[in-house]
Amino acid sequence: MAAPPKRVTQRDIARLAGVSQATVSLVLNNRADADIRIAPETRDRVLRVIAETGYVADPVARRLASRFNRIIGVFTYEPAFPSGSRDFFHPFLLGIEEYAERVGCDLLLFTSAPVVDGRRRIFHHDNRLRLADGCILLGREIDSAELQRLNRDGYPYVAVGRRDDAGGPVPYVGADYATAVTRLVEMALRRGHRRLAYVGMGMTAESSADRRDGYLAAAAPAESARQLAMAAGDSDTSLDDLLADGTTVAFVEDFATAVALESAARRRGLRVPGDLSILTLGDPTVPVPTDMAFTGFRIPREEMGRQAVEVLTGVIDGSVGGLQQRLLPCELVEGDTLGTPDPAVDRR
């Protein structure tokens, strides 16, 4: 073990200033309650010694004695910085860091959480949750049992992204995918599209479900409103599928999938949006090269991060009451991939 460097404590300060440890603490915390009084000269003397020694209170002892730490935990269900999810987490973290800095909080990344059955776990034999005053949860899919446990323990947390109830309502800051998708569908309908398709990733996450809900909610006036699952890999068979059906507009959940679909179409000599309109339902989460400007919407990830911190700090210090569930609007993006269906062509 490294030689434990003897640290300066309040007791040392007290001795040097000729006062008691309690007085040092009182001065340090600037306590000015009705029944706490420190003579100005005593205060100055203590402060001078503190300045001379460069004393800084031990945050650990502080936390043990009182209640709060000004530390916000960040739990990511996948590693936070991998190239793979890079463009997914990064904007959230950006917002989180910005707001944390503003309110003077440090961020604790729970990288030590062990992976069990392919997923990180919040709760394990040595979890460090309590080091933080509260915790922000990031990840497409969040284990419902763990949310339930957090609820039960009364541990302050906020999920980024809407979450279904888990043994009680879950506080979150999410994006309003449903409304955004609904708007896109309405746009397509106004342009004359009648045969729609939703191309999903087959995920069960709330973020997927919300998009689908928004799609179904607005698709009623259409002749046909299909749903199919597709991975970026099988763009050709999926394209066949869409075309055979006479689909004129596809709402594609995953950006990379949309790109794959567009290239597949182009390879066949089809025009986008002339022959097929392709809308994306969110920003890219992995870097994917394309020169198309897709029509779709933008997820306010950065703002979600900021507000997550805001909500969490509010919950921690009790300044916001009640359940906090916020859905932020997504900004529609007018790209070049939504056209008018060609009336001369019925490819069915």
Place this chain on the structure above:
Amino acid sequence: MAAPPKRVTQRDIARLAGVSQATVSLVLNNRADADIRIAPETRDRVLRVIAETGYVADPVARRLASRFNRIIGVFTYEPAFPSGSRDFFHPFLLGIEEYAERVGCDLLLFTSAPVVDGRRRIFHHDNRLRLADGCILLGREIDSAELQRLNRDGYPYVAVGRRDDAGGPVPYVGADYATAVTRLVEMALRRGHRRLAYVGMGMTAESSADRRDGYLAAAAPAESARQLAMAAGDSDTSLDDLLADGTTVAFVEDFATAVALESAARRRGLRVPGDLSILTLGDPTVPVPTDMAFTGFRIPREEMGRQAVEVLTGVIDGSVGGLQQRLLPCELVEGDTLGTPDPAVDRR
């Protein structure tokens, strides 16, 4: 204040299992020293109660009582996640996170550090350094006085990037810029270049100094080896300057500057590398679009992050002795921007 949810403590466990708190602690830590003995049935009983209650040791109390926390501090002199420095910090963090996960450490980002005179400060009236067992320092320029203070306090830390002494040697994991630049200069000399220029950013950071040193060390055989400072903005005047001088190859410290220089040259109808070779001395730190494949070298940022954690954990638990200073080699990148100087042209 939020209602403090009554937590399960070792005392509760002890009561439920009919033993003392000390026994619970001993069982929990799996102590099996010569003079510590717990009957198997007692141990099982305690473990059973722990499992039933879902008890988890309070990391704060743990840290106060013993010495270590398995928390690694990360201090960035600029915000860690801004778009601006995004491509600069990200690879480091990736490596840091990866290794931290491997050794079961959490990461504490000191986002609360206040900005004074345009720079974040490690030491302030309420710094939380001691929450972590040690700390990784990230940033192009690191305040020497703060390093000195860290040394004096005996606080374990590692800088990412070579650092000059600061009241004692500074442990670091850096990149060997000097050697990399020397290699590039040698390459250029072999190709016949004789009039060289180093285009720096005028920074005083060690990383800049090392590159310049590597340049000067190898440039001796050249006819002329200039140095000039240039920002991405004034590419035109700088280009004039270089051309007036008959320079045939420029070693450009900053990637974005190199890109600007290349476009300026192209705008004048000059060919790169036909009329001017341009080498870059490191990867882009901000996203900058270019279709040129620059010759230069790659900084092993990710590996630097990994090794920084490795070194730090070693220093903390005392398993590595002595001063840790590592310089990792940079991989040369053969691009398209180093050519042979045209012997027919002497633009001087």
Place this chain on the structure above:
DNA sequence: TCGCAGCGCTAATGCGTATTAGCACCAATG
């Protein structure tokens, strides 16, 4: 002169854990 009210401070305690000295007990030994 005594009582009393403010003032300025301190002693004592708790937060939840790790650590250590040492106690009570039993079996084996002389």
Place this chain on the structure above:
DNA sequence: CATTGGTGCTAATACGCATTAGCGCTGCGA
């Protein structure tokens, strides 16, 4: 039967801080 040695556990304390009850002092009014 006294002694030793080993076993299984506990009491006590420390870690550094925040908090609170309350102590001693001074000055003032009665």
